[in-house]
C-alpha cells in the first residue's frame with residue numbers, strides 16, 4: 408500500500424445519499440485503490456440544522472452496499488469541536504479572524520453592482536464591514552456574530568486532475584469568509600474573558616482541519632466545491648498544511664441540466680436497495696457515465712467489477728461534462 412497517500416469519503420448526513428454521491432464515492436474509491444492509497448471515512452455532520460439523525464448510518468450502509476471499503480473508524484465532525492476551538496484560538500490570536508455581525512441582507516446591501524469576477528452562485532463579495540476588529544478589541548455584546556477569515560489579496564491557482572488549472576484571487580472575488588456559524592455572545596464574551604467559546608465551526612474550517620489531521624493528500628469531491636477550494640487553500644497555507652491534490656467531479660444532473668434533486672425522481676441509494684436493485688447495477692451505471700465501456704463489465708460480480716475498474720482507472724478518461732444520464 409502507498410502509505411504516503413490518503414483519500415477520503417466525506418458524506419454529509421443531511422439526507423439520503425443519491426446517485427450523484429454514489430458516483431463521487433466510487434471514483435474516490437477506485438482512484439485510491441488504483442494508486443494503492445489509504446482511504447478514510449469522515450462524517451460531515453456540522454451542518455446541524457439540516458442533519459438527519461438516521462442519515463449517518465444510512466450513508467455507511469450505502470457505502471457498504473456499493474462494495475466500498477475504507478480503513479479505520481470514521482471521524483465525526485460534531486465530536487471535534489474542541490479541536491476546531493484550538494485552531495480558532497490560534498487564528499484569533501494571530502489576527503486572521505474577526506467577529507462579524509453582518510447579516511446576509513447587510514452584505515447584499517453593502518455590495519454595489521455585482522463584481523466582474525464574482526462567481527455568480529457564491530453571492531456578493533463580503534465588503535469588509537467588520538474587518539477593522541483586531542485581537543484585543545471588545546467582542547460584540549448584543550448581536551450574534553460569526554468569525555470570519557481575512558483572505559490575502561493574492562491570486563491563487565490549483566491544478567485539478569479533471570478540469571486542469573483554476574485561478575482566482577479570493578480577496579477580489581469572494582472576500583473574507585465565515586469559519587464558524589453565527590452564535591449569540593456568550594457570558595465570557597461579555598466579560599472580555601480570555602477564555603473563548605466559539606459557535607460551531609463552518610464547513611470550510613472543519614474540512615481543512617480534518618484533512619490535515621487525517622493526513623489526507625487526495626481530495627475527490629463534487630465540482631460545486633471548486634470555489635471553496637480557493638478558500639481552503641488560503642486556510643491550509645495559514646495553518647501550515649500541505650495542499651492536497653484535487654479532483655472535482657462534474658455533478659450528476661437531470662435532463663434539465665440542474666443538479667440532481669427530488670424533481671428528477673427518486674435516486675436515493677436506500678430506495679434502490681429497498682426495491683431490490685443490485686449494487687452491481689449502480690456501479691455499472693457509475694462506470695458507464697465515467698468513460699468505461701460497460702459492455703465489458705456485464706456479468707461480473709460486485710468484487711470482480713471493482714477489481715476491473717480499479718485496474719483500468721485513469722482520471723484522463725473521465726468525461727469533463729456534467730452527467731445527465733440516470734440509472
Ligand code: GLU
Nearest residue numbers: 417418419451614627628
Ligand atoms: N460533505 C460534502 C458533500 O457531501 C463534501 C465536502 C468535501 O469533500 O470537502 O458534498
